[in-house]
Amino acid sequence: MTTSPYDAIVLGAGAAGLMCAAVAGQRGKRVLLLDHADQVGKKILISGGGRCNFTNVNTAPDRFLSANPHFAKSALARYTPADFIALVERHGIAYHEKTLGQLFCDGSAKAIVAMLLAEAAAAGVEIRTGQPVRAVDHADGRFRVQFGEASFSATALVIATGGPSIPKMGATGFAYDLARQFGLKVVEPRPALVPLTLGGDDVLFRELSGIAAPVEARAGKAAFREAALFTHKGLSGPAILQVSSYWRHGEPVTIDFLPGAPKDWLLDAKRARPRATLHAALGTMLPDRLAETLAERLALPGELAAQTDRKIADAESRLARWIFHPNGTEGFAKAEVTVGGISTAGLSSQTMVAKTVPNLYAVGEAVDVTGWLGGYNFQWAWASGHAAGQVI
């Protein structure tokens, strides 16, 4: 059993923990970074299809979900995408903007982990991995962490163990257990940025597995215009992943299959091509099998000319507000992130310190702040890790 005099122990060597430890170390703090996985930054390595969508230049507080939508503002304003881009450039990592402000490495996500490890090493951060955190306690103004057979203590403790999304990557709900142990509340965690499953009447759409189309998807008040993808279980693709974060069990998801089409386009099609079928008219704008399925469901057989204008107008409005009733999500096993987590009500938005437990901090995905798809979640990890790293 060893007890070392650290200023801070950071639990979790993912995006937020690595950033927090490096920033604190650069300020001369003695920092120990612990992770139960055998390798640090595993989610960074698999992120963005292996190229890590490390930030989004359009980062703004309204692109984050939280019970307190104001909470993320301070940290996001003090560590911006430009700050992270400057770090990436200092390390000579080539990158590009893919779409919608999303920045990806030109090469492998390994470069981002290597960069964070280099920053941590230069700051004198000690990293230990591959042992379970067996116990954490707090006495006489110090936190004690039992890590495998070893025991360490420090003045400050940072919870950076992320959320439970993708357990096979080593993700756990440990952050929530720890938060509760110290009297912090946890907003019910839900899988987010996750495919939705279809059952009942919608099950026929599963036959379209593999087909994608640009749509506008809505859940509650949120709407995203991106691609949707049919899968053998239901719906996926960026538009669906985005709305999944807002979707609640029992609620519908509405899809506009032709978000760019002008009003009355189907009536115009009837006038321009009266002999065409609905399937053919739709087929000019949508993948053929999707056009066929939608036309079948709209049940307007024969030529467009044979339909009343009223029926044509009704079909057009159904295509603009097609209602799906997902029966669930593919769960934490397939979710990119977790909505909910350690309640921001118990944390300072300036420093991420717990209001009721001196020197206890929570950062990253463990906290009830969740970004949209597109690099926002890493930006939150960097910004919140930086905010805590500056003060511990």
Ligand SMILES: Cc1cc2nc3c(=O)[nH]c(=O)nc-3n(C[C@H](O)[C@H](O)[C@H](O)COP(=O)(O)OP(=O)(O)OC[C@H]3O[C@@H](n4cnc5c(N)ncnc54)[C@H](O)[C@@H]3O)c2cc1C
């Ligand atoms: C497949 C996939 C792709 C993604 N792609 C992107 C993307 O391109 N852009 C983007 O912005 N976001 C992406 N995300 C989300 C992003 O990875 C997370 O939001 C981000 O990693 C959160 O950072 P974090 O440091 O809070 O948690 P994590 O990066 O998850 O780090 C938590 C660390 O804590 C450790 N840990 C967990 N439990 C314990 C425990 N009990 N004891 C000790 N250590 C523990 C874990 O091993 C891990 O190293 C993706 C997520 C997934 C799953």
